[in-house]
Amino acid sequence: GQSLEQPSEVTAVEGAIVQINCTYQTSGFYGLSWYQQHDGGAPTFLSYNALDGLEETGRFSSFLSRSDSYGYLLLQELQMKDSASYFCAVASGGSYIPTFGRGTSLIVHP
């Protein structure tokens, strides 16, 4: 089976940098994705890492270490609108069907 672990909640202040970690256990790993979900809304895709290293997209970056079965999402210059839940998801086992973690609630304070 597959399992993912991420913190349930992270708090930070506006303008700061925050890192949300994700560790996973799976076989036949393809890649790690990150999604953002605001309260009452649908998840939206943020990033995908199939290879080791850092992928940067504006204020958001995502990192993967396949040997450590670990990744993180880095959010810089935090804004109030970044308050949301963030989910990591792994695709593995012969398909691209992602398995989602339980999500991390990010609370940004002024």
Place this chain on the structure above:
Amino acid sequence: SQTIHQWPATLVQPVGSPLSLECTVEGTSNPNLYWYRQAAGRGLQLLFYSVGIGQISSEVPQNLSASRPQDRQFILSSKKLLLSDSGFYLCAWQLPGQGSNEQFFGPGTRLTVL
């Protein structure tokens, strides 16, 4: 451009009543389609996925069923709802074999079973 529709947006149903939620996708062909359920403050639980018309895979045994009568239509059904069926139901599509693993989600249906 691709869009995904779900309806209704909210639904309140009594225990034991039937359910039918519909999802349609526009602007793409032969997508993989998915139904997820999300309990309050929880992650996404995959219920069903489909790689083509009439092809349904069930991930969790329950009193729900899914059908894909057309390429871009995915329906979630139940004959008799349970209290535990309450939740936020999300439909998603994905290009087959897509390397980026990106899924596109519909707006969701919030179901309350009383």
